[in-house]
Amino acid sequence: MASMKILTVGSPAGSIRELFAKVKALDAKHGKFDLLLCVGDFFGPPKDEGEAYADDDEVVLLLEGKLEVPLECYIMQGEYPLPAPVIEKFAKTGSALAKGVNLLRVIITPKGLRIACLGGIYDSNLYAASESAHGFTSPYFTSQTVDRLLSNTLTTSKPGSQQNYTSLAAIKANAATSQLVDIFISNAWPSFIAHASDAPLPDQALSSIGVDPVAEIVRRTKPRYHFAVGGGQPPKFWEREPFVWDEDNGRITRFVSLGGFGSPPTEGKKQRWFYAFSIAPVTPDNPAPPRPANATRNPFTEEITRPPKRPLESDEGANYRWGDVKQPGKRSRTDGQPGKPPTGYKCKICESPDHFITDCPDRAKPKEGYICKICNEPGHFVRDCPVKNAVGDTGGRKPKEGYVCRACGGENHYIQDCPVANQPSGGRGGRGRGPPKEIAPDECWFCLSNPNLAKHLIVSIGAECYVTLPKGQIVPTHTAGDHPNAPRVPGGGHVLIVPITHYPTYSSIPLDLSPPIINETDRYKDALRSLYAKHGAAAVTFEVGRLTAKGGHAHVQVVPVPNKLKDKVEATFLDEGRRHGIEFEADPEEALRACEGGRGSYFRVDLPDGRMMVHLFRDHVPFSVQFGRQVLVSLLGMQERFDWKTCLQSEEEDKADAEAFKKAFAPFDPSLIA
Known part of the structure; x- marks a missing residue:
């Protein structure tokens, strides 16, 4: 089976023209590459609200096809929302943003390689509380985002087949039971990825940055290569030793976190921002691959003992949250008045010593500078956001301003609530649907009885x-x-x-x-x-x-x-x-x-x-x-x-x-x- 030669690069952060020039030089020197995968933020931070994109902005030039794209390129959402012109283009054209530039979700290449992507960043509160997958105007992924990705990795195509699947539509039309992917790219690291590894981390703080949802995707899809870029600010390069999935014919996973191409320079060694490799589809009659000499235990299959929870009450040293005092979970009746904080306690919200944080009168309003992560406005917490439960025109949650449903072009509902995307008809031999509900003549663009008809x-x-x-x-x-x-x-x-x-x-x-x-x-x-x-x-x-x-x-x-x-x-x-x-x-x-x-x-x-x-x-x-x-x-x-x-x-x-x-x-x- 023919292999593909792939070049993976870290966050360009908006330096698109410069990245493409570097990639063109790398391709001439080390290629020819079949594919370019861009991990992390391709476009960088979006403009401030109300700030327009100039005609010579690299985002605009790319979308208009005025930048030379050296390789078939797949990009993702990193830690920022996508720029408004990109969202508008996606709503019109789907994943193809420009000739040779595609927004990656789940694809199967013409040579049969399966590639999956999880963009965005993780917030534990939003992840569990959100009732739907967020659009590209939000930087956060939710549990629905992960569920959708896992369901979209299903396919009946046998490993190594060369069916010409180039879209999520083709994958869904052939859905079955296999979830294995060849390449997985994410912005965030998976939890416990550094467990059992002897490869030195560039920063010890990276040992605890992984998140569980990404780890669950890895467990389910068992990628042969996993690329991420969330290794600190700015991103740092780290390549973990390979590990093996014994229950899947000795399948091997390699994890690489890339430095950012467009990141500001850091002290010391320059961070490596690209990674080139060759990979061929797995065929049914492949023998088990040889176990790499430097392979470690699998951090996703071995039982990992989490640090024990700190007891509610302890006299041994300072408490990590409350300081050198006892936890308020069991309020002391010998230190201060009943129901009152112990000596030395200060409310974390208003710094008053007279009440616990749970009784703080300022708890209902955030500190100055706090920004709600749902509507990006100050003055209230996420739990009190006035648009959190706003209803769109189809009954689901109302999208943020600027969101466009890519199924019908509507602006007042998310795609998961879109009647067009969710209609049961359309497949060959599919179930029939009842006659659509008629709209009034004064609502139809084409009825001659509409007084507003042109x-x-x-x-x-x-x-x-x-x-x-x-x-x-x-x-x-x-x-x-x-x-x-x-x-x-x-x-x-x-x-x-x-x-x-x-x-x-x-x-x-x-x-x-x-x-x-x-x-x-x-x-x-x-x-x-x-x-x-x-x-x-x-x-x-x-x-x-x-x-x-x-x-x-x-x-x-x-x-x-x-x-x-x-x-x-x-x-x-x-x-x-x-x-x-x-x-x-x-x-x-x-x-x-x-x-x-x-x-x-x-x-x-x-x-x-x-x-x-x-x-x-x-x-x-x-x-x-x-x-x-x-x-x-x-x-x-x-x-x-x-x-x-x-x-x-x-x-x-x-x-x-x-x-x-x-x-x-x-x-x-x-x-x-x-």
Whole structure:
């Protein structure tokens, strides 16, 4: 089995361009490497609230694809929240933040290596108390974060298989019982990692920094390599001797904590910030690996005696918390008044000698400078946080400002409470779901009865459907000269075909009612193809047939592409799909039949040559509703037009585009042809 050569580096802390330059030099000297793993904080501390990212900021340049990425790179969240532009990009594109740069959770490489990641830092109070996994606006991981990671390591793929799994979606579709991973990276150290080791620690304080949740992940996944970067401030390099899992065919684990690439210099020896190694997948017929000569006892399987708890009452020396006094757990009746602190005691909150800390009147308010770890505001403890129990629009906990659900783009619920991410339909042959709850006409963007509908963009109304220009269309109509691949259709040519009657998807329209709607939709598609052909372009049509809890309004988007690019449409959809774990069905017609009657969600593309591509949504696997637009702006070389909101025009400009399109479309418009 072919091995992979991997380079792992410590926290760049925002020095992205410099890191990539160093990695490029290392690759030229010691490569070629197959993969780059960045442990710890890739972006460094986020900006202060209200402080914008400049156009030349390295974060912005990376997200816009303007930095040279020397290797396929996987990054993680370290001890800080991710920057706002990164969270926004993740909400739109998923794990692929830029070409060659991916946010790591759980992946299986094309060569069959399993890699898992736990980002963030540990707080014992938040870990147990949080009711959900935090988003990237929080630096903390919770018990739900760990549970999700462990469940996502399940896979049926046999060790050493070369199935082309490149996404969490592919893993979930093949979930079974094995949880073993080849590489695990975390920001925090596991507890007891220094136990039974003779390798000298760079700082003795590191012997007690490990946390139990990370240790539990190690016990369950038994990684062959475990990389961390939480070894002090700034991070220090430490490589532990290997240890063996006897019950798993002598599986060997190596733990390495890396120094930070972007850390300030420290006194003494320069901390090592990179680690290169080769690793091949384990195959079923592999013999047990030889036990390394320097292997130690396994710190995760041997019984470890924790230090005994200090007795509540002791006269031997000073107490670690209360000073040279007896514990208040058993209040002395011979030293002071009953119920009063002993001589020498001072409340840790207000320093008064007259009461215990549990009776302090200031206990309800924090000291000056205390910041709540939930809302990042002063003036109250975590337990009293006013947004701790705030409810979002789907009934779950309300997210912090700036959070965006990556399943549906909503800002008022976490993804675990999202009706789109949690819908039971979407898999091949999966259980059907009941008809989605209809939304009121004044809430639907596409119902003609909605008084807020942008009627000035409508360009044709038939018996069953209408055609409208979208807000913020892909095609730049007033700056087309700046884009060599911009189609030359009057008014832009990017339109939506929308059934007048409200149905969630085309496949959910009852079979006895669908023929006239589908026939008129097809007539509009043919008419648009004729219009585009007159102006040297071909049509690409796509539908996000997504069933939601409220029930969306079915529509298809039709976008012109220059004839010189029409033969590249299919390959671009396939390439972008592979980057995001989106797989297209071998039999698209059969896939759509499986969704009839509202039995599943899907994404459909009609190619310029008349063929069709279909992707079926899978249970609990998010799908970006902007995927079709993302593919086409990439094909047209107009990535800056990915976000429709940034492409909005004035109403006067929209009306001018609508009039230009109607005039050009009139000879082909089915509603005007007898």
